[in-house]
Amino acid sequence: MRRPGLGRHTPWRQAGVSLVELMVGLAVGMMVVAGMALMFANASRSAAELEKSMRHIENARHALDLLAEDLSMAGYFGTAAASGFADSDSPCAAAGVLAATLNATHAAGSPTTLPLPLRGYTASEAAALGCLPADWKTGTPVMVLRRLDTTPLAASAAPVGALVLQASHFMDDVAPFMATASGTGLVLRDRLGNPNLVRRFLVRIYYLARCSECAGTGDGIPTLKRLELRDSGMVSVPLAEGIEQVAFDYGFDTSGDGVPDQWLGLAGASGLAESQATALAGWGNVVAARLTVLSRSTEATPGYLDTRSYNLGLQGSTPYLVPASSDAFKRRVGTTTVRLQSVAGVRETP
Numbered sequence: 001m002r003r004p005g006l007g008r009h010t011p012w013r014q015a016g017v018s019l020v021e022l023m024v025g026l027a028v029g030m031m032v033v034a035g036m037a038l039m040f041a042n043a044s045r046s047a048a049e050l051e052k053s054m055r056h057i058e059n060a061r062h063a064l065d066l067l068a069e070d071l072s073m074a075g076y077f078g079t080a081a082a083s084g085f086a087d088s089d090s091p092c093a094a095a096g097v098l099a100a101t102l103n104a105t106h107a108a109g110s111p112t113t114l115p116l117p118l119r120g121y122t123a124s125e126a127a128a129l130g131c132l133p134a135d136w137k138t139g140t141p142v143m144v145l146r147r148l149d150t151t152p153l154a155a156s157a158a159p160v161g162a163l164v165l166q167a168s169h170f171m172d173d174v175a176p177f178m179a180t181a182s183g184t185g186l187v188l189r190d191r192l193g194n195p196n197l198v199r200r201f202l203v204r205i206y207y208l209a210r211c212s213e214c215a216g217t218g219d220g221i222p223t224l225k226r227l228e229l230r231d232s233g234m235v236s237v238p239l240a241e242g243i244e245q246v247a248f249d250y251g252f253d254t255s256g257d258g259v260p261d262q263w264l265g266l267a268g269a270s271g272l273a274e275s276q277a278t279a280l281a282g283w284g285n286v287v288a289a290r291l292t293v294l295s296r297s298t299e300a301t302p303g304y305l306d307t308r309s310y311n312l313g314l315q316g317s318t319p320y321l322v323p324a325s326s327d328a329f330k331r332r333v334g335t336t337t338v339r340l341q342s343v344a345g346v347r348e349t350p
Contacts (some may be wrong), residue, residue, distance in 0.1 A: 075117030
């Protein structure tokens with residue numbers, strides 16, 4: 001006898017998942033999510049570190065480009081005639097004081113001279129300069145650059161308060177050039193006997209500051225800055241953040257052919273020996289400069305330790321080594337060499 005329902009097809013029905021299966025699925029899902037979160041965090045960290053590195057490398061490049069461009073023009077005094085260069089007033093001198101020196105000492109001197117295009121100051125010499133701001137980083141050298149602006153002005157448009165220089169192109173003029181900060185008394189002529197053009201006289205002091213924004217305690221970001229002689233006096237201009245150390249090496253042409261014969265630097269806590277060596281070589285003989293900057297990231301990198309030492313220019317004629325900082329900031333060294341075209345060019349031998 002056949003039992004009821006025997007041999008009939010019973011359809012399969014889903015009865016759900018067990019607790020064990022649910023827990024396994026949740027665990028796998030959590031591991032996938034955790035892995036994706038870790039991957040995203042690592043990618044974000046890497047991107048942030050790359051951005052910091054690129055920023056501080058770009059700061060160093062920007063600093064070198066600015067310095068190189070200005071240095072290549074050092075000693076450009078237009079058509080002002082002179083037989084050489086001589087040390088002038090302190091680079092901190094006001095426009096009126098410097099104008100008087102240009103007229104009485106340089107233009108009226110025998111032989112006629114112009115102010116030094118480039119001069120370095122050791123850390124101890126820089127400390128004695130009265131115009132360096134309080135943000136100057138103690139123990140670092142300073143470089144002073146002098147030249148004329150490349151844009152000429154009509155004598156009648158000479159701004160009052162700004163130092164300008166006028167050269168003579170007329171044989172009957174009483175001086176080869178003259179300077180003024182009052183906008184008046186510009187009597188030198190061009191070849192046709194008309195008032196000659198004038199150019200602004202630029203004095204720039206490059207220095208290292210211990211902060212970019214220095215209000216209160218300051219932001220602690222070392223910054224390359226420069227002081228510029230303007231109508232109102234010396235004005236500080238920030239150039240590049242994250243520049244922790246800077247070195248200026250100078251190429252002296254002692255043979256008169258426009259090529260450096262000796263390199264001397266004022267890096268580190270340079271003192272009397274370096275001052276004497278550069279004075280003996282003659283600041284008027286500088287025909288090239290080598291710039292070295294040690295840039296660092298403006299933000300620390302957790303878990304990073306800088307244990308490297310850095311070769312930073314010359315102290316006298318000896319390489320200067322900056323010891324490891326043993327902190328969490330990343331650093332790089334950049335360097336470039338610049339020829340002073342207006343000085344070296346006239347010394348070249350065919």
